[in-house]
Every structure is written in C-alpha cells, then in structure tokens.
Amino acid sequence: MIKKIFSYPIQFVLFVLIQGLVLNNIQLGGTANPYVYILFILWLPIETNKALVMGIAFLLGLSIDVFTDTVGMHASASVFLAFVRPFVLRTLAPRDGYEVNIPPTASGLGWFWFLRYAAIGIFFHHFFLFFVEVFRFSEFFDTMGRILTSTAFSLVLIALAQIFNFNVEEKR
Amino acid sequence: MRNLIAFIRKYSFFFLFLAVEVLAFYLLFSKNHFQRSSFLNSTNEVTGGFYTKYSNFNDYVHLAEVNEALSEENKRLRGRQIQSFERLFGENVYVLDTIFRRKYLYTKAKVVNNSISHQNNHLTLNVGIKNGIERGMGVIGPNGVVGVIKNVSDHYASVVSVLHREAKISVKLKTSQYFGSMQWNGVNYRNTQLIDIPNHVELLKGDTVVTSGYSSIFPEGLSTAVIQSFEVREGENFYDIEMKLLSDFKQLSYVYIVKNNTSTELQELEENREGQND
Known part of the structure; x- marks a missing residue:
C-alpha cells in the first residue's frame, strides 16, 4: 500500500513530462491532439476523496498549462473532469457496487468497463477544453469535429497505455 | 440560516467545483498579469x-x-549585395x-x-x-x-x-500598396487570412503580401504570404482573402x-x- 502511495507522485511527473514534451507535438491532420495526461485522474482509486481528486486535477492541469503557455485552460478542464468523475463512476457501477480496493483499470474491472469509463471521461474533458480554447459557440460544428477526433485519438493512446500497464500488473 | 448551511453542506462538492473553476478561469483571463511575472509559463x-x-x-x-x-x-x-549590382551610368559614385x-x-x-x-x-x-x-x-x-x-x-x-x-499583423499588397491586416482563423496552419482590403482593389492569385512597416515592429516589405483565393461576400465592402504563408511553421528552427x-x-x-x- 505504501509502495502504491509513493508511486503516484512519480506517475504524476511522468504523465506531465510525456504530455508536455512528446504528445503536445503530435497532431493528426493538424487538428486532433491527444491528451493522455488525464489518465492519471482516471486511474486514481475509486475511494479517493472527491475534493482531493479535484485538488490533484487542478495541479495536474496547471502543470500541463505551464508547458503550453495557457495558464488555467487545462486546469479548468481537468477540474471539470474531476467533478464529473464521481457521476460517471456511479453510472457505470456494477449492480452490487464496487468492491473495496479495486482500481478503476482494465485489469480491475475489465476492458469493456474501462473503455466506456475512459471514453466518457475523455469526452467530457475534451469538450470542456476545446470550448474554453476557442471561447465561442459560433463555430460549433468545427469545434465539435475537433473534439470528436481528438477524443478518438486520446482513447486509442489511453487504451495502449492501459495495455502496457496491464502487462506490468500481471507480472506482479 | 440552518437551512442555508444544510444546503451548502449538501452541495459542498458542487461549490468546491465552482470555487476551483473560478480560480482556474481567473488565472486564464488575467494571464497577462500572471505571465508577466514569468512564473507560470514556458519562459520559466x-x-x-x-x-x-x-x-x-x-x-x-x-x-x-x-x-x-x-x-x-x-x-x-x-x-541584394552591392557587388551583385552593376553601375548603369558612367561616373556615378557611391x-x-x-x-x-x-x-x-x-x-x-x-x-x-x-x-x-x-x-x-x-x-x-x-x-x-x-x-x-x-x-x-x-x-x-x-x-x-x-x-x-x-x-x-x-x-x-x-x-x-x-x-x-488574436494576433493582427499590418501588411500590404506588394504591387498596389493597399494595406490590410493579416489574421489567422485557426483552421489550417499553412494558410492565413487577409482582411480590410476594399473590394475595388484588383487582386490576382499569387500576389505577394509584404509587411507594411506601419507598426514599426517589422521592417517594411518583408514577403510573408501569397494570395491563394479571394471573394467578396454579398453586401460586404471588403474582400475575404485566403493566403498561403511562405514559412512552414512546423519546420521553424532558427x-x-x-x-x-x-x-x-x-x-x-x-x-x-x-x-x-x-
């Protein structure tokens, strides 16, 4: 358990660096951007205090913002994700609730559950992020298109990250 | 009063969300102030x-x-060096x-x-x-x-x-000297838009657009983009001009x-x- 708690700060730094240095430079067709760093929020244990998740999300978003010169943009979107996360978790809960100490990952709750959970989370985050970025509704469908392509792109990369993590967890 | 406290308690998570979101947006909108302090941006x-x-x-x-x-x-x-020019008339002295x-x-x-x-x-x-x-x-x-x-x-x-x-650059047409503003519409990174050119100006595809020098930020006459297409929307007095940027921003290194x-x-x-x- 203690090992786990220590591993979170390392994960945090890794996600920020990978997002800031590598993924921010990747675009599909010049419009679709993958934002994988939110996987850190998605992976936090289900029982984590909601307010704590929100604080972590704010710091995580702010760290990403430092790399992109957009102070507050990723922070606000990540906080929004932290806000909807409990509702998403509740909606997707199995009939008799979550077992204690089960992580919200594919290895913990299965691929079908994880992909739905990730897709909904990513969509909420990207929706908020892209609309804060353009800050107007006049080009609604343009923005919507970019949100959907980016969501798909992020989901693929997050699934890949989950596959790698899956193997690591299996070996333990 | 007790009801109010009960209400706030019941929705405490939502109020926390609002508070943090307000903080985030405050940072976002006052970013010039914060960024001038040069701490929360990539110049640190x-x-x-x-x-x-x-x-x-x-x-x-x-x-x-x-x-x-x-x-x-x-x-x-x-x-552009002086050596690559030839003197046209006999005894002119530089x-x-x-x-x-x-x-x-x-x-x-x-x-x-x-x-x-x-x-x-x-x-x-x-x-x-x-x-x-x-x-x-x-x-x-x-x-x-x-x-x-x-x-x-x-x-x-x-x-x-x-x-x-929100970046506007003052530019002009190289041939006719009409000036306008270059502003990007956020769609394609190879293209940009030219606004404020009145519709009586004659345009040609491939016309070069250069900096105007009015803003005193850039020297005059710096080739920046070429006109790719243009149209006048009905009832408008100005052209909608699509330009191709000469520089590929994806390859900029120096x-x-x-x-x-x-x-x-x-x-x-x-x-x-x-x-x-x-």
Missing part, C-alpha cells in the same frame, strides 16, 4: 531548460531542412554618408518550443533579457513574419505566433528578433498626436 527556467534539451535532440533530425532554408536565405541576401542610419537590429535565436495545432499558438525562443530582448519586439523567420515577443525571462522569450487568433531603434521615438510622437486630438 525549468520548462525552458527541458525544452532546450529536447530541441537540441530534435535538431539533428532536422539539420537537412535547416541547411536548405539557410542556404536559400543566403542566396537571396547575396542577390557615397557612404550620414543619410543612412541603422533602424533595425537583428538578433538570432533558436526555437526551443513551437506549436501549430492550437487556436492560439506560441513559440519559445532560447534568448531573453540578457540578450537584450524586450516585450513587443518582432520575430521573423527565413520566410517572413513569425510573431511578436510576449514574455521575456532572463534566458527565454515566448512569442505570440502569427498562428494566434529565427531573428527585430529591434527597432526608432520605435520609442515613433511611439512618443504618435501618443502626442492622439493627446492633442482630444
């Missing part, structure tokens, strides 16, 4: 240092393109006197971070206050305007790119920062004029 030493390491690594991969662009630029500059004075000074810089995929794109350069860089200076690349310096720290500077929805020696003089004069009109 930590991320700037990371970006430099990263771009050092990246440089090897792009050496070929950089060489290409530099030799292209050399070719053009060589063509006298170097005090008619000329230096108006623009250039500093070279390396792009250590660059983005093209957002609506508001920025670059980070590896020069800062210690290299004499100041807020508001212009940045040009081998093929025209790149942007304007926004924030400066000791060793780094961040640039508002031409690919920023840029020049333009310092205008006369800019303070010019600004003072123009401010005085505005004062008198009131």
